[in-house]
Amino acid sequence: MGEIFVVVEHRKGEIREITFEMLFKARELCRTSSHNLTALLLGGKDQGFVNNLAKWADRVIAFEDNRLEVFNADLYKEILNRLILEHTPFLTFIGHTSWGMDLAPALSIKTGFPLATDCVDIQTEDGRPIVTRQIYSGKLFSKVSFKESPGYLVTVRPGAFLPPDGVEKNPGEIMMQELPSDLTEPEKEFIEFVDTGAGEIDITQAELLVSIGRGVGEEENIATIKELADLMGATLSCSRPVVDKNWLPKYHQVGTSGKSVKPKVYLALGISGAFQHVAGITGAGTVIAINKDRKAPIFRVADYGISDDLFKVADALKAEF
């Protein structure tokens, strides 16, 4: 019987949702493959995480040291490398988040264990994991297998496995560990967190959002859609490329690195539906998407879809007012 490791992600004194999503999925795998579930916590002193984690895992291995209060890839990869080589877990789960992207590939090289990133499903077949991921921004799926190895690493897409309420169970064992005394001095030093979300308007409070993506084509076209939004009494929001190109300020951006919104209706114009965008609209009541491409992934998450040129529909909508 082996083990599945889940690397706990936390920020500013809170365990991040992705951690529970991974624990939930790992538990499901443990049940079918009779592995033990271990949560690995690298955190600051007395942040109060261990008891909560113990409800989800068979055991929690915890290092509590103020050097670990904020994620640091250098320290994390060194400590995790030692733990993984010592315990040889069958699978190690890490979040496919900014921090996970900085950690998992380095850890894969260090441990020699193969890595598949951004997995939306993880199964085992004949004693080896087999994962599902998306390619071409979600237009296709791929099934990926691994070269044989004593253990494997995966990063898990946020939002792919949502634990229902009440899945916690009897507390597992808690093993507090001391940091090794011979840790290498990290090459990266945390300075501060900066909030980038605030701005003149708050898209999170809007009841109707008209949201534009790269499909809007050119900066000049934004005025057309803004007019439509004004006529409808809607708030304008957008996907990331529109902000990257400086066509709209950052506080309009919906998605993992922007805002999570919860309008009654979200009208997506020329947005393909990459997961980083869609993660921001899970709270929307109804999603209506307009996209020229009938195969755009946004149509898989929208309630209503229109496969047409967004400007044609926008003009027709304007004519209704």
Place this chain on the structure above:
Amino acid sequence: MNIIVCIKRVPLTQEVDLEIDELRKGVKKDALAYVINDWDNYAIEEAVLLQEKFGGTVTAITIGDEDDEEILRRALAMGADKSIRIEAGERELDGFTISKILAKTIRDLDYDLIMTGVQADDDNAAMVGIMLAEELGLSHAAVVTGMEPEGNAATIRVELEGGMDEISKIKLPSLLTIQTGINDPRYVSIMGIRKARKKELVVINVEDLGLSEDDLAQRTMIEEVFLPPETEGAEMIEGDPSSVAGQIIQIMKEKGVSI
């Protein structure tokens, strides 16, 4: 400051009906148009901006075939000084083998900084950059949206989830994976690309790098690609634009939006 930028040419897949190939391991590529990976375009611009400010050279590297030289010339036109293409022939590559090949090529070059994109728009793996950093024993950061060098270190801005950035200090040499929006990539004219033909483009064959078969063995294999299950999905509204518009407004009213 000598900077190396790793870049990849990727197919444009928006507005395209992707067709799966006979082996069911990839897509039919002949009908696709190719561009530089969006993230990599920002990385080149960032390298060129740093070079304009601090001097030094910018070298663009890609593993690819002859057609992929197009993005190297594009990088040269943006201001890179040199470029390298590594020919991998018929070998199947994954993130691991790509990072091994890049590491071997880069190891003996003179650099203070390496930049890659956060992710490639085809495999969406976000893997190669940080693997390469670890292969070379470099400090690293992923999803970087700002970078200011100061002596043998740099202050960097990393984008986290939920409208939060992290500022930190990192020792150089290091590897940064660059996020879109970090700058405003310059326009490249056909003339500019033509002129860049005079700049250096070295071609290396992967077989000459002295990598072992183990280094060139993929650690993850695509078993099958498939179209997303059609089971779930939006109810499609058909009709001419004005009837569609009418239905949209109807839905909005039903959902309690005051319009």
